[in-house]
Amino acid sequence: MHLAYPAVLSSLLFCTGLYGVLARRNAILVLMSVELMLNAVNLNLVAFDVWLSKAARDTLHSGQALTLFTIAIAAAEIGIGLAIVLAVYRGRGTSDIDKLRDTAESPDDGGPDGSAPDGSAPDAGAEAVTDEKAEATA
Amino acid sequence: MTPVAAAATAATQTHGFLSPTGVEIAFLLVGLVTFGAAIVTVTTKQLVHAALWLVAALGGLAVEYLLLTAEFIAWVQVLIYVGSVVVLLLFGLMLTRAPIGHSPDADSGNRWAALTVAVAAAAALVWVVVDAFRTTWVDLDGAPQGTTAVTGSILFQHWVLPFEALSVLLLAALVGAIVLSRRTARTRDANTRAQDTNTKAREGNR
Known part of the structure; x- marks a missing residue:
């Protein structure tokens, strides 16, 4: 497979998430866009890991290990982020970020x-x- | 990096430039679906639909992982993202009383600036990436590179210490989320007052 396909898809997904982070008003939608950006990075890591494990005979598989770590950290991040959003909502009655x-x-x-x-x-x-x-x- | 260069030249000889294989066509189609779902996720006016389109985008990414022969990561993606993160997001939408139907103020006023930034970043990134990896092919034949056996062995041979550190981080995040969302008397007081004003504001909107 041409390496440009996953790389281009991942950069397009990253920029979609970037647009969502900048343009959305609800804090939970911003968190969704952050998840999109993290997933774009994961796709990049997996694609380059598959490429390098054959092309450079990389047996460490750092791309896959880093992908798993990123997924775990994203899960932690979404938990903490939602807890913060809920705390803000309880205190302010809104979760719109441009009212904070x-x-x-x-x-x-x-x-x-x-x-x-x-x-x-x-x-x-x-x-x-x-x-x-x-x-x-x- | 000589093996990389040698593999690149070998790949250029064996592959014609832009001659799609079956895997590439499948990757392209699933990628189009994924990208479309991501676009709808960040542009739809209905908040719950955004979460559901996010499921489509993340599921499409899982299929892309499968096409890249990383099966373990694909199933982890399905389990963690589609299974728990989206459910958490839906719970968050529910607990912050997100409007169910059409909400016209889902986008803030700086969406055109955001669109400019995103399109500029996408153009720059795509140009650089295509230019850099024009002659690079991923070799998907032979033994798959991301089977569960391979992932397990590298994870517990080379990456044990980061793995354990990550479990401590997850524990810290768990405790932190509990502490953040625990109700004290003061926040409960403020909460009822905020709900009162919220219902008042909603009645005022009607």
């Missing part, structure tokens, strides 16, 4: 978002803060 703007500097005053110093609840004057967030942090 606590550390963002608002373009108007240049100060920290919420314009209320250290820990006091952001009041109605903060334009970027949504209602549910104010309720949740109060």
Whole structure:
């Protein structure tokens, strides 16, 4: 098999995942796109392992071992990621990542978002803060 | 790297340039299905459908592993990704009360910038990869390279220490997930309040 087929498929899948990570709003959809990117890397690892084990007589099979490790780490990552997303959802009432703007500097005053110093609840004057967030942090 | 170069030249002599074999045609067709499912996964407006199309994409990748003679990794892919990761994602969608039907705000406002970045990256990567591996063939004949026996022997001969370290990492991730998702009194309080505002906001939307 021509090596370009798996390599091109893996780069296309990686860029699809890249688009998903950048364009999606829901945090769980972002996690799905991250899984797509990880799978693209896995396909690359397997294809190059099959190539090198014949062409360079590589008996270590590092590509396959790294693929298995990547799959295990991706499983751990999805567990931790979903736990974080659920914690954020419980605290904020939303899992949309562009509503989580606590550390963002608002373009108007240049100060920290919420314009209320250290820990006091952001009041109605903060334009970027949504209602549910104010309720949740109060 | 002389064996690589020698194999490359030998492969160029035995294979015609762009003469597809049966494995290549199968790989191409399954790859098209996989890529299409991935595209639908990142563009569909229905969140649950995204998870289900992800199953198609990951299953297609498992078939690609089988075509590349890596059978153990193919079944691990089916077991772990299709079997558990997608189920976890569906549970996550359910627990965050994702809307079931059509949700028009699934994409954020910077989708055109994201599309530009992704298309530019895809063009650059495909160009570089095709140019680099134009004359490289994978030899799939002979003894398969990824049977379970081969994978098991290399995993427990050469990769034992990373394997054990990985099990410790999995344990740490397990404990971390439990700690992160455990409810304390304060978060429970905030939770009920967030749910109240959520239902209020939904009623306001209606």
